[in-house]
Amino acid sequence: MSELPALAPWQQRAYDQAVEALTSGHFGHATLITGPALIGKRLLAEHLARRVLCLAPRADGEACGACKACSLFAARAQMEVAEVRPDGTPAHPWGHSTHPDLLFLGYEINQKTGKPRTEIVIDQIRALTASMGLTAQLGGAQVVIVDPADAVNWSAWNAILKTLEEPQPGRYLWLLASSPARLPATIRSRCQRLELRLPPRAEALAWLRGRGHPAELAEEALEAARGHPGLADAWASGDGLKLRREVLSDLDALQRRSAAPAAIAQKWVADGRADERLRHLAEQALQRAGARLDAPTVRALAACFDAANRARSLLQSTVRADLAVLEALLPWLPAATGSAR
Ligand SMILES: [Zn+2]
CATH class of the missing domain: 1.20.272 (Zinc Finger, Delta Prime; domain 3)
Structure with a gap:
């Protein structure tokens, strides 16, 4: 099985909500996953992707960990986990998929300047829609994760809108955004919402203790982060x-x-x-x-x-x-x- 980190309790709640929608057939083509930076939007999306991509799910619908899709996913997840920046974001969010039906759209290196772009541009969307036009290579689902969706520029949104207007069964588009208000209303109105909220204080403290932070440090960090456990963890760690x-x-x-x-x-x-x-x-x-x-x-x-x-x-x-x-x-x-x- 992959080395994907386990979900924290508040991430698990959002995951369960999505799974319930999936099993009842109410999970939409496009989902806007929201919540403050470092709350775990990407990890939630990774867990969901592993589940929907699995070709031979267990009786409870969870990924089997053994099929071809799961093996490819695990190889990718290990790479990703190995390369995470200090602020918790993957070092190379783009192009890290070893799974042909799992696509990421994130900050890309500008080939002309050699530096990461500060926004997601239309050429990236075009490459993406070209891949999405093909049938799933493993015969299962196709997942596209846009992270961060707040960084998509205006003309790129127009291209994304086109894919939203042509939903296909088994094809998912997940937009990760800490400031969803920045997304065009036409996009937001076409997406279902999955929101990661700050957990109760006791739950956040227990999680921080579980991460190995001493009680006093965990409390100081959580207070400084105004109840945000992911941020508190980053501060308490560095x-x-x-x-x-x-x-x-x-x-x-x-x-x-x-x-x-x-x-x-x-x-x-x-x-x-x-x-x-x-x-x-x-x-x-x-x-x-x-x-x-x-x-x-x-x-x-x-x-x-x-x-x-x-x-x-x-x-x-x-x-x-x-x-x-x-x-x-x-x-x-x-x-x-x-x-x-
Ligand atoms: Zn599997």
Whole structure:
């Protein structure tokens, strides 16, 4: 059997929901799998793919682990698991299928520049629809996984829409998106939804403990990640919590005016982890706003929250990174936040 990691309880719930739809014949051609980054959308899709591709399912419908489809899937899953980036995303999401009826669409290397593209382009969809036009090579189902669907560009969507308008039995298109609102309404309306939600705190903590994190660290990470176990796991595993503590101490220095905003901004962009820091900053604004009741302070913190998120999207643009970060720091200065501190 493949080395695919087991599903976490909250992923299992979504999986069971999909299986119920599959067995009752209500599972659609196109499914939008949603949930925040690192919650397990890809893993859920992998498990579902293994199930629907199996050529000789067990009595309960689960993959047999022995047929040709399962063997090909296992070979692929091992490759994928071996190559995962620190943030949990596969290092090479594109072209990693050793199974002819399992296709992935993700960030591709631009042959002209040698760098990964920042969006999914129409040429990729054309190649995909050409493959989908053929009958399944193993005689079973065909699965296409688009990850992340948020990165599909406008003209590529038009091409995808065409495949949505010609559904075929046994052919599945799964769109993975952490910001489904960015997808065109015409696409969303044609997809069923499978949503991965944040689990209850006790379940998330038990899962983190099961991943080998000590109780105290698991709790700190889960609090920092606002209940998101996948994010908490990433932070508790790497130096994410150390980074968070640094952000809090920089924020303190900023508010005491013992460090200049521009100096902090430069420090934050120097190691390429500005986005992570801004995420902690936004989370701080939310957390403090939750502890306060007076309206002016809450408004000031809301401005801090918005500024951090605006800066995160500015980091994706051509704006100088330290200037983008500076914009997120200024609303935290004592004059701006009043009694927020
Ligand atoms: Zn099988």
